[in-house]
Amino acid sequence: MNTVFKALNDKTRRDILELLKEGDRTAGEIADHFNFSKPTISHHLDLLRQAELIVSEKQGQFISYSLNTTVVDELLKWVLQFSSNASEKAKNKNLGYEGQ
Amino acid sequence: MNTVFKALNDKTRRDILELLKEGDRTAGEIADHFNFSKPTISHHLDLLRQAELIVSEKQGQFISYSLNTTVVDELLKWVLQFSSNASEKAKNKNLGYEGQ
DNA sequence: TTTGTATTTAGATATTTGTCTAAATATATA
DNA sequence: TATATATTTAGACAAATATCTAAATACAAA
Numbered sequence: 226m227n228t229v230f231k232a233l234n235d236k237t238r239r240d241i242l243e244l245l246k247e248g249d250r251t252a253g254e255i256a257d258h259f260n261f262s263k264p265t266i267s268h269h270l271d272l273l274r275q276a277e278l279i280v281s282e283k284q285g286q287f288i289s290y291s292l293n294t295t296v297v298d299e300l301l302k303w304v305l306q307f308s309s310n311a312s313e314k315a316k317n318k319n320l321g322y323e324g325q
Numbered sequence: 326m327n328t329v330f331k332a333l334n335d336k337t338r339r340d341i342l343e344l345l346k347e348g349d350r351t352a353g354e355i356a357d358h359f360n361f362s363k364p365t366i367s368h369h370l371d372l373l374r375q376a377e378l379i380v381s382e383k384q385g386q387f388i389s390y391s392l393n394t395t396v397v398d399e400l401l402k403w404v405l406q407f408s409s410n411a412s413e414k415a416k417n418k419n420l421g422y423e424g425q
Numbered sequence: 426t427t428t429g430t431a432t433t434t435a436g437a438t439a440t441t442t443g444t445c446t447a448a449a450t451a452t453a454t455a
Numbered sequence: 456t457a458t459a460t461a462t463t464t465a466g467a468c469a470a471a472t473a474t475c476t477a478a479a480t481a482c483a484a485a
Contacts (some may be wrong), residue, residue, distance in 0.1 A: 227336060234334035235443080236327065246407060252462055265444055267463055286452040286461055294409035301404050307346060308401055309394035335473080352432055365474055367433055386431055386482045 229300055232276035237261065238269045242292065245279060249291040329400055332376035337361065338369045342392065345379060349391040 232238055237259060244250060244258055256266040270290060273279045277296045282289050332338055337359060344350060344358055356366040370390060373379045377396045382389050 226339070230330065230334045230339075234330045237443090239326070239330070242407060253460090256462090261443090262445060263462070264446080264464080268443075271463085283451095288462065292407060294407065297404060297407040298409070301401070301408055304397060304401050304404055307342060307392060307394065307397040309398070337473090353430090356432090361473090362475060363432070364434080364476080368473075371433085383481095388432065 226300075226303060228272075228276040229278065229296060232272045232278055235269065235272075237266075238273055241266075241269060241273060242278060245290060245292045249289050251284075251287040251289050253287070255290065326400075326403060328372075328376040329378065329396060332372045332378055335369065335372075337366075338373055341366075341369060341373060342378060345390060345392045349389050351384075351387040351389050353387070355390065 240259070241255055244255060252267060252270060253263070255270065256263045259266060270279065270281070274281060277293055279290050280293050282291075340359070341355055344355060352367060352370060353363070355370065356363045359366060370379070370381070374381060377393055379390050380393050382391070
């Protein structure tokens with residue numbers, strides 16, 4: 226969870242996730258959406274990948290990035306433990322949250 | 326959301342939330358659970374309060390802290406938008422998520 | 426009022442973070 | 456092979472962060 230929260234603690238990185246929600250993008254396409262240098266975006270992608278919030282796949286000379294919903298679901302379970310919503314908590318139990 | 330993710334990006338602060346999940350605690354009681362100075366814990370409580378993840382109430386000479394599930398639910402909605410779980414997404418719609 | 430307890434504020438410092446430019450690596454194409 | 460494109464790595468630096476000690480504030484009780 227540490228790397229996940231670290232990755233999410235930056236507006237640009239959260240915006241990258243929103244972009245990838247729409248569909249896969251290459252590193253260059255992602256960089257073109259922001260007013261930061263390519264190395265800076267590359268660094269952000271690295272942190273998101275360390276958190277396993279995204280995965281990368283080499284496609285020829287490009288590298289394509291996409292969301293990894295597995296970790297999103299773990300985060301969801303973590304948040305649910307604090308929710309006041311009883312039915313969410315029940316679902317949480319179904320999802321097998323065990324604390325950590 | 327910025328202050329929320331900032332507040333969550335620290336193990337000690339997440340542990341404080343877990344502690345408050347069990348019930349309200351005074352600043353001193355919270356500090357006693359950690360191997361950090363009271364000023365350090367006070368600072369962490371301040372950041373959690375800025376994010377509105379917790380609320381404080383003065384009770385005589387003590388200050389009692391408790392969870393604020395309202396912001397937890399907002400966070401939940403934010404995470405849900407990335408979830409692959411379709412029924413969760415439907416629920417998300419019911420909760421009125423509008424993006425941000 | 427004086428003393429003690431609870432908590433925060435102030436100020437200092439080492440570490441981490443986000444950003445940049447320059448250079449390196451990898452692949453495609455002429 | 457030589458050149459161009461895509462991306463990352465390396466190194467530097469300013470800003471933000473987590474921690475500490477010392478001091479200040481607020482309240483309670485003797």
